[in-house]
Amino acid sequence: MTRIAFYVGSSQHLQARLLLACKLVEKALAQGLQVYIHTDQFSTSTRLDELLWTYSDLSFIPHALAPSTERGLKVLIGHDSEPPEPCELLINLSNETPSFFERFERMAEVLDQEETILVAGRKRYQTYRNHGYTLDYHQL
Numbered sequence: 001m002t003r004i005a006f007y008v009g010s011s012q013h014l015q016a017r018l019l020l021a022c023k024l025v026e027k028a029l030a031q032g033l034q035v036y037i038h039t040d041q042f043s044t045s046t047r048l049d050e051l052l053w054t055y056s057d058l059s060f061i062p063h064a065l066a067p068s069t070e071r072g073l074k075v076l077i078g079h080d081s082e083p084p085e086p087c088e089l090l091i092n093l094s095n096e097t098p099s100f101f102e103r104f105e106r107m108a109e110v111l112d113q114e115e116t117i118l119v120a121g122r123k124r125y126q127t128y129r130n131h132g133y134t135l136d137y138h139q140l
Contacts (some may be wrong), residue, residue, distance in 0.1 A: 002104055002124075004128050005136040006121065008111045017112050018048050020140070021091050022055045025075055028089045029061065034124045036066070036083035036104075040094040045079045048093070095120040097127065103116050 007024070021037060028035045035110050039045045045065055052061045052075070064070050066078030074082055082100045083090075090104040095117065101107050111121040129135055 001106050001133060002102055002136045004107045004109065005072065006109045006111060006125060007138045007140060008113075008118075008121070009140050010113060012113045013043070014047075014112075016052050017110050017117075018044075018091060019055060020079055021048065021093060022052055022061070022108050024091055024110070025052065025063075026056070026059055031073055032087040032105075033074070034086050035089045035091060036087065037075070037077045037091045038083075038094055038098045039079045040076065040096075041079050044093065045077045048077055052094070097124050 007020060009020055011017075023033055025037070031136060037048060039048060049063070049065055052063050061075060062073055063075035064073055066076045066083060068076060068082050079094070083103075085103075087103040088105050090098065090101055090107040092098055092101070092109050092115060109121060109124060111117050125135065125137075
C-alpha cells in the first residue's frame, strides 16, 4: 500500500511549491529512487523543468518531460500521461488525486497556503485516511 506524506509550505506562491518539490527530488535521488512529478498543466511542468536545472548551483538533476524516450532517467515530469515503470516516488503538484498513485511505493503531496490548494489537499487527506493509507504530515 502506498505511503503518503503531505508537505505543507507557509507560502501562497507556486514558485515556493516548486522549490519544495526540487528539494524532495534531490532527497529522493540521494536514496536512489525513481521519481515522477505530476503537475496540473503543461505550463507548470515546463516551469518545474526549468527550475530543476537552475535552482541550486551545487546540484545536477537529470530529468525530462514525460513522455520521454531517454533511458536511465531517474526523474520525469508530466501532467497528462502516466509514468513508466518502475514506480517508487510520486510527487503530486496537482489539485487532484492521480489515478495511478497506487502504483507507487510512496507519494508526496506538496501543498501551500493558497485556499484552493489547501481545501483540495484536505479532501485528499481525508480520502486517503478513510481508505486506510499510512499518512505523514509535515508543516514547513
